[in-house]
Amino acid sequence: MERFKDVLKANNLKSTHQRLAILDCIDTYGHIDIDAIYDTVFKKYPSMSKATLYRNINDLISFHILEEVKLPNQKQQYEIRKIPHIHLLCKNCAKVEDFFVETHSLMETITLNSGFTISNSFIVMNGTCKECKV
Amino acid sequence: MERFKDVLKANNLKSTHQRLAILDCIDTYGHIDIDAIYDTVFKKYPSMSKATLYRNINDLISFHILEEVKLPNQKQQYEIRKIPHIHLLCKNCAKVEDFFVETHSLMETITLNSGFTISNSFIVMNGTCKECKV
DNA sequence: TCCTAAATAGGACTTATTCTTATTTAAGTT
DNA sequence: AACTTAAATAAGAATAAGTCCTATTTAGGA
Known part of the structure; x- marks a missing residue:
C-alpha cells in the first residue's frame, strides 16, 4: 500500500481511500475489468460513485500508473504498469x-x-x- | 463485391445491400471503427439503422468474416479477416x-x-x- | 488547527449497444 | 415471372456504459 502512496505522491496525486482501494484491487487481481473493480471497491467503500472510478482509471492511465489490457473478445481490463511484458x-x-x-x-x-x-x-x-x- | 457475396453464401448469410455495403466499406478503409462505418454506409443507405450495423458486425465476427482490431488508446476497429498479420x-x-x-x-x-x-x-x-x- | 486546492458523491446527462416487433427482402421453388 | 418463407431490416424503446456538473468533503501542507 505504501508503494502506491509513493507513486501517487510522485505524480502530485492525493492518496485518497478510493484511489488506494482501486490500485490495491487491480494489484491483487493482476488483470481486471471496470465492473469487477467497482464490485470489489464498493464492498469496502459503498459510497464510492462510478464517476469516481471512471475518473480515477482515466487519470491513472494518463499518469502511466495503470495500463489498459485489450484482449480478443473480452471487455477491456486494467493492470498496474510494470516492466514490459x-x-x-x-x-x-x-x-x-x-x-x-x-x-x-x-x-x-x-x-x-x-x-x-x-x-x-x-x-x-x-x-x-x-x-x-x- | 462478388467475393463478398460468395463468402456470405458460403456461410448461409443473405447478401443484403446493407451487409455488402458494410463489408465494402471496411475493405476500402482497411481498418475502421463503428461510427466511421455508419457514416460511410449511411450516405449510401440513409435508412439503415444502427441496430442493423451492430448486429451485422457481431454476426460477421462470429462467422470469422470480420476481425476486431484492438489498438492502444483507441476505439475498437474492424477489418476483413485475412492471412495472419x-x-x-x-x-x-x-x-x-x-x-x-x-x-x-x-x-x-x-x-x-x-x-x-x-x-x-x-x-x-x-x-x-x-x-x-x- | 487552519487553509485550500484537489477529490468525491450523487444524480443528471450523453453516448453506446441491444432488444422488440412489424415490415420488407433475398433467394430458392414452381 | 410470380410464389413462398425464413432471414434480415427499420425504427424506436430499453438498457448499459461513460461523462459532466456542482455542492460537499478531504488530504496534506503551513
Whole structure:
C-alpha cells in the first residue's frame, strides 16, 4: 500500500481511500475489468460513485500508473504498469498470465522491413494454459 | 463485391445491400471503427439503422468474416479477416498498417518457457511510420 | 488547527449497444 | 415471372456504459 502512496505522491496525486482501494484491487487481481473493480471497491467503500472510478482509471492511465489490457473478445481490463511484458490468454479458463520475453529481434526484423520506427509493442498470445491441457 | 457475396453464401448469410455495403466499406478503409462505418454506409443507405450495423458486425465476427482490431488508446476497429498479420500503429498520424512477419520462433520460445500451447497471436507495434519520420 | 486546492458523491446527462416487433427482402421453388 | 418463407431490416424503446456538473468533503501542507 505504501508503494502506491509513493507513486501517487510522485505524480502530485492525493492518496485518497478510493484511489488506494482501486490500485490495491487491480494489484491483487493482476488483470481486471471496470465492473469487477467497482464490485470489489464498493464492498469496502459503498459510497464510492462510478464517476469516481471512471475518473480515477482515466487519470491513472494518463499518469502511466495503470495500463489498459485489450484482449480478443473480452471487455477491456486494467493492470498496474510494470516492466514490459506480454499476455498469455487461456481460451479455456480465460486466465491472463504475464510473461516476460525478449522481443528485440522481432522488433528489429520489423523495423528493417517496414520502415517503421518501433517504440513499444502490445502482444497477446492466445492458447491453452498448462492447467487446462489434458 | 462478388467475393463478398460468395463468402456470405458460403456461410448461409443473405447478401443484403446493407451487409455488402458494410463489408465494402471496411475493405476500402482497411481498418475502421463503428461510427466511421455508419457514416460511410449511411450516405449510401440513409435508412439503415444502427441496430442493423451492430448486429451485422457481431454476426460477421462470429462467422470469422470480420476481425476486431484492438489498438492502444483507441476505439475498437474492424477489418476483413485475412492471412495472419500484425499491426503497425503510427503514434503520429494514427495510420494502421498491416505487416506480414514470421512469428513462429517467438511463439516457440514462449511455448517452451511458459507451458502454454499457443494457437494464435495478436501483435501491435507502436511507433512512427516512414512518412512521419523527419 | 487552519487553509485550500484537489477529490468525491450523487444524480443528471450523453453516448453506446441491444432488444422488440412489424415490415420488407433475398433467394430458392414452381 | 410470380410464389413462398425464413432471414434480415427499420425504427424506436430499453438498457448499459461513460461523462459532466456542482455542492460537499478531504488530504496534506503551513
